[in-house]
Amino acid sequence: MATPRTAWRTLTAGLRVLLRRDNADADVADELAHFATEAEAALIADGVSPDEARRRVRREYGDDTRVREQMRDAGWEESLALAVRDVGYAVRRLRRDASFTVVICATLALGIGATTAIFSAVNPVLFRPLPYPDANRLLAIADRSAAGAPLDVTFGTYRELASRARTVEAFAVFKPWQPTLLTGGSEPERLDGQRVSVAYFQALGVRPAIGREFLDEEDRPRGGAVVIISHGLWTRRFAGDPAVVGRQVRFDGYPFTVIGVMPAGFRVVQAPTAEAWAPLQYDPALPPDGREWGHHLRMIARLRRGVALAAAQRDIEEIATHPVIEFRRMPWAGLAQGLVVTPLQEEVVRAVRPALIAIAGAVLLVLLAACVNATSLLLARGAQRRGELAMRTALGAGRWRLIRQLVTESVVLACAGGAAGVVVAAAGVQALVVMAPAALPRVDAIRFDGAALAFAIAVSALVGIVIGALPAWQATRRDPHDGLQHAPRTVAGHRGARSVLVVAEVAVALVLLVVAGLLVRSLQQLFAVDTGFSSSHVLTLQVSAADRGADPVATRQFFERALAAVQVVPGAEAAGWTSQLPLSGDFDKYGAQVEANVAMDATADASALRYAVTPRYFDAMGIHLRRGRLLDDRDRAVAPVAVVVSESFVKHRLPGLEPIGQRLHLGRTDLPWYTIVGVVGDVRQASLATEGADAVYITTEQWFFADSVLSLAVRSSGDAASLAPAVRRAIWSVDPSEPIVRVSTLGALVAASAAERRFAAVILECFALVALVLAATGIYGVLSGAVTERLREMGVRAALGASRADLLALVFGQGMALAAIGVVLGAIGAVWAGHAITAMLFGISPLDTTTYVMVTVLLTIASAAACWAPAWRASRVDPVAMLRAD
Amino acid sequence: MDTDVIQGTLDLLILKTLSLEPMHGFGIARRVEQVSRGVFKVNPGSLMVALQRLERAAAIDGEWHQTENGRRARFYTLTRAGRKRLDAEAEAWTRRAAAVARLLNAQA
Numbered sequence: 002m003a004t005p006r007t008a009w010r011t012l013t014a015g016l017r018v019l020l021r022r023d024n025a026d027a028d029v030a031d032e033l034a035h036f037a038t039e040a041e042a043a044l045i046a047d048g049v050s051p052d053e054a055r056r057r058v059r060r061e062y063g064d065d066t067r068v069r070e071q072m073r074d075a076g077w078e079e080s081l082a083l084a085v086r087d088v089g090y091a092v093r094r095l096r097r098d099a100s101f102t103v104v105i106c107a108t109l110a111l112g113i114g115a116t117t118a119i120f121s122a123v124n125p126v127l128f129r130p131l132p133y134p135d136a137n138r139l140l141a142i143a144d145r146s147a148a149g150a151p152l153d154v155t156f157g158t159y160r161e162l163a164s165r166a167r168t169v170e171a172f173a174v175f176k177p178w179q180p181t182l183l184t185g186g187s188e189p190e191r192l193d194g195q196r197v198s199v200a201y202f203q204a205l206g207v208r209p210a211i212g213r214e215f216l217d218e219e220d221r222p223r224g225g226a227v228v229i230i231s232h233g234l235w236t237r238r239f240a241g242d243p244a245v246v247g248r249q250v251r252f253d254g255y256p257f258t259v260i261g262v263m264p265a266g267f268r269v270v271q272a273p274t275a276e277a278w279a280p281l282q283y284d285p286a287l288p289p290d291g292r293e294w295g296h297h298l299r300m301i302a303r304l305r306r307g308v309a310l311a312a313a314q315r316d317i318e319e320i321a322t323h324p325v326i327e328f329r330r331m332p333w334a335g336l337a338q339g340l341v342v343t344p345l346q347e348e349v350v351r352a353v354r355p356a357l358i359a360i361a362g363a364v365l366l367v368l369l370a371a372c373v374n375a376t377s378l379l380l381a382r383g384a385q386r387r388g389e390l391a392m393r394t395a396l397g398a399g400r401w402r403l404i405r406q407l408v409t410e411s412v413v414l415a416c417a418g419g420a421a422g423v424v425v426a427a428a429g430v431q432a433l434v435v436m437a438p439a440a441l442p443r444v445d446a447i448r449f450d451g452a453a454l455a456f457a458i459a460v461s462a463l464v465g466i467v468i469g470a471l472p473a474w475q476a477t478r479r480d481p482h483d484g485l486q487h488a489p490r491t492v493a494g495h496r497g498a499r500s501v502l503v504v505a506e507v508a509v510a511l512v513l514l515v516v517a518g519l520l521v522r523s524l525q526q527l528f529a530v531d532t533g534f535s536s537s538h539v540l541t542l543q544v545s546a547a548d549r550g551a552d553p554v555a556t557r558q559f560f561e562r563a564l565a566a567v568q569v570v571p572g573a574e575a576a577g578w579t580s581q582l583p584l585s586g587d588f589d590k591y592g593a594q595v596e597a598n599v600a601m602d603a604t605a606d607a608s609a610l611r612y613a614v615t616p617r618y619f620d621a622m623g624i625h626l627r628r629g630r631l632l633d634d635r636d637r638a639v640a641p642v643a644v645v646v647s648e649s650f651v652k653h654r655l656p657g658l659e660p661i662g663q664r665l666h667l668g669r670t671d672l673p674w675y676t677i678v679g680v681v682g683d684v685r686q687a688s689l690a691t692e693g694a695d696a697v698y699i700t701t702e703q704w705f706f707a708d709s710v711l712s713l714a715v716r717s718s719g720d721a722a723s724l725a726p727a728v729r730r731a732i733w734s735v736d737p738s739e740p741i742v743r744v745s746t747l748g749a750l751v752a753a754s755a756a757e758r759r760f761a762a763v764i765l766e767c768f769a770l771v772a773l774v775l776a777a778t779g780i781y782g783v784l785s786g787a788v789t790e791r792l793r794e795m796g797v798r799a800a801l802g803a804s805r806a807d808l809l810a811l812v813f814g815q816g817m818a819l820a821a822i823g824v825v826l827g828a829i830g831a832v833w834a835g836h837a838i839t840a841m842l843f844g845i846s847p848l849d850t851t852t853y854v855m856v857t858v859l860l861t862i863a864s865a866a867a868c869w870a871p872a873w874r875a876s877r878v879d880p881v882a883m884l885r886a887d
Numbered sequence: 888m889d890t891d892v893i894q895g896t897l898d899l900l901i902l903k904t905l906s907l908e909p910m911h912g913f914g915i916a917r918r919v920e921q922v923s924r925g926v927f928k929v930n931p932g933s934l935m936v937a938l939q940r941l942e943r944a945a946a947i948d949g950e951w952h953q954t955e956n957g958r959r960a961r962f963y964t965l966t967r968a969g970r971k972r973l974d975a976e977a978e979a980w981t982r983r984a985a986a987v988a989r990l991l992n993a994q995a
Contacts, residue, residue: 004945004968006945006968007943007944007945010942010943010944010945011943011944014939014942014943028961029935031958031959031960031961032912032935032959032960032961033931033935034958035911035912035913035954035958035959035960035961036911036912036913036916036931038958039911039913039914039917040913040917043913043917061930061931067932068931068932068935071932071933071935071936072932072935072936072939075936075939075940076939076943
């Protein structure tokens with residue numbers, strides 16, 4: 002029956018009663034009076050005498066207060082009025098107990114604030130759809146290595162899928178692109194961009210706001226230099242001028258025609274910093290030894306409307322397992338293991354999901370601890386208020402009425418705490434965004450928004466009810482006589498409940514401490530690994546000679562002269578260029594074919610990291626020579642090509658063979674063999690946790706093309722960072738127009754490579770600390786209350802001969818017993834939690850003994866500190882004074 | 888015999904009474920008593936609560952009128968929604984009553 006009309010009437014009628022109570026009462030009185038008049042008249046008309054009629058009517062209809070009450074109770078407005086009265090009463094009471102209120106509010110603000118902040122971060126990253134139309138139709142597709150791990154796809158695979166798959170509307174592949182933008186007058190700027198296949202924007206479902214998308218004929222070799230730019234780049238470098246479309250701009254020294262500008266909100270979730278897009282322009286003829294068959298592209302796809310994920314997975318799997326004659330496959334891209342098809346959303350958050358879920362779980366434990374603490378305080382308060390409650394019961398308040406009043410109080414408390422919590426959350430979100438590791442996807446979507454506010458309000462209301470229920474139940478449980486007659490002295494009931502709560506708090510604290518401890522220990526282990534290089538006193542930076550464009554001679558010359566200039570900088574001990582730096586995000590692999598083991602290479606993953614370096618690079622990085630010799634000045638362009646390989650390369654590709662003198666191809670197979678002249682130790686390239694991959698080092702001069710972007714490593718005699726300005730000046734003395742980016746010390750790179758782990762560890766540490774403090778205050782609160790209530794008993798004990806040490810031990814033992822139970826229960830939870838975060842650990846077991854021992858010691862110390870003051874007070878009790886007071 | 892009218896039935900009786908003509912509170916009570924030959928006796932409290940409920944449910948409209956002796960009286964009119972509700976409830980009631988009657992006769 003709840004039509005809008007009835008809802009409206011119910012609302013307005015109720016509001017009229019609430020706002021104009023007098024009018025409403027007068028209406029009822031008038032109506033009843035009229036009723037009575039008519040009834041009287043009717044009686045008289047029936048022949049009853051007027052006096053008798055009046056008497057009868059008064060007897061039957063006299064009490065209009067009762068009718069008024071009946072009518073009031075029937076409407077919703079009365080419950081509201083009651084709630085308002087309860088809230089008013091609660092506010093007055095809570096203001097009277099300012100310190101109690103502040104303590105609870107602060108506790109809850111911490112819990113609700115932290116939970117809301119984490120919600121603000123986790124909700125958009127894990128649950129909000131990606132910022133594209135019909136984002137649930139987007140897929141990420143990866144190849145699968147022989148070992149089953151996801152692998153970037155080849156252009157060949159993309160071509161085959163694009164023509165064979167029936168369930169997909171658009172496929173697209175892309176790779177990173179870092180062009181240098183030169184605009185007349187202003188400084189050159191290194192941009193993040195992408196090289197993409199033609200249907201890229203079609204797959205994402207976003208069209209340029211100005212201009213057009215790529216054409217088929219533009220995504221071919223020599224298809225013309227065209228570029229689509231982001232809204233940000235457009236406003237930043239082109240003053241938001243719509244006429245930029247059709248104009249030429251210089252990227253890497255080449256003229257590109259701008260053909261489109263993307264809309265303002267557009268962002269690539271897999272490369273949030275990308276600002277420019279150009280066609281991939283790979284060769285559809287798929288030459289077997291070309292880049293078209295390199296595993297270095299990432300693929301996305303947009304499902305046809307109405308196609309289920311499972312259907313697409315079957316379709317693509319079917320294609321992978323059934324090669325057809327029209328589509329030739331290379332042995333290393335034979336799709337024998339099938340393809341990995343996942344929703345794009347899942348793929349984007351896969352790496353961070355375990356950490357975010359662990360953090361979300363942890364913050365719920367913090368909220369739980371805060372609630373438990375607040376409940377405990379409310380229980381104690383309830384015991385003190387028994388007198389007041391008994392009085393109200395005696396005056397006729399029902400139990401439910403009292404419970405309602407008490408729960409209203411706790412909800413008011415929780416809402417006040419929640420309001421403060423919103424401030425905490427807003428600050429917390431800021432801190433999270435600042436602290437967030439660069440790899441966290443969708444950081445731009447993290448903010449304190451309406452959803453977070455709604456969440457905070459809902460959590461506050463829920464917390465209010467949860468923390469209020471038990472204390473209200475307890476406080477209203479007893480017989481009214483009891484409370485009125487003697488003041489609280491021997492009330493023990495609530496203490497049992499509070500003890501249980503303290504145990505819970507200790508258990509929660511232990512779980513959080515263990516998890517935080519495991520993460521911190523993992524970080525320690527991680528930083529203790531042998532990186533294969535020595536990271537102190539090394540400055541690194543990246544220089545692009547892209548403006549020299551296609552001229553390899555000029556490019557090589559520039560790098561040579563820049564290195565010479567750097568080498569004479571005072572304080573620079575050794576310097577070298579490299580095509581990729583460890584732990585910097587660089588990951589550049591080429592197919593490697595070993596002469597002695599050609600047969601083996603055809604099937605297995607035959608790629609190796611390619612480092613094109615100058616000879617002193619090894620000295621600058623402190624990479625150790627294991628056998629043979631390092632690259633040196635003999636290895637010039639004209640000399641026979643010499644390479645140095647890593648120990649892993651020898652182990653995997655040349656098992657049981659003497660590596661020195663072996664020959665291999667890297668990348669191109671149409672060149673003379675390269676000869677291995679030395680073996681160096683493994684270097685951690687992708688991350689600290691990834692053990693050394695196969696690597697081949699070659700001099701920049703002997704590598705078959707001139708890299709236009711190289712990184713510099715400079716070993717300094719003193720502080721590496723302070724060398725930066727001089728090194729920069731030295732490079733610019735050769736050519737001031739080349740952008741220098743990613744200036745960092747090697748140590749900082751190492752630290753940053755573990756940023757995600759550190760992020761999780763720091764947050765968990767904060768949470769664990771909060772839980773520890775809450776547990777300690779919980780123990781203190783319970784013991785302190787117990788001692789106050791038992792002072793007389795202590796006095797009696799003292800009078801009967803108990804020594805101070807006895808009393809101290811009694812109270813102390815009681816507190817520590819609670820802590821011990823909490824530790825045991827917490828340990829059970831911690832084992833489970835540790836197991837759940839195994840994926841986030843490095844180098845230690847989830848049952849790491851050191852962590853457990855340290856955490857238990859820490860909790861014991863904190864508990865002992867919390868027990869001390871109450872125990873001391875108990876031991877100081879004066880028996881005479883105590884007994885006399887009675 | 889005094890029977891305290893149960894809520895749902897009272898609503899039905901009020902709606903039926905008002906379907907004849909607009910009426911004030913006492914008129915409704917009196918009519919219910921008369922027509923039911925005293926089987927249903929409506930006390931003013933229940934009646935007022937029921938009227939408030941029906942008015943909020945938009946089944947009836949209440950309006951103040953001035954009486955000849957200068958006092959205010961509230962007259963109630965059945966709304967279109969109220970008429971629909973009356974039809975539905977009357978139908979349901981008849982069906983139920985018939986079923987009960989059949990049951991009782993069968994046992995006798």
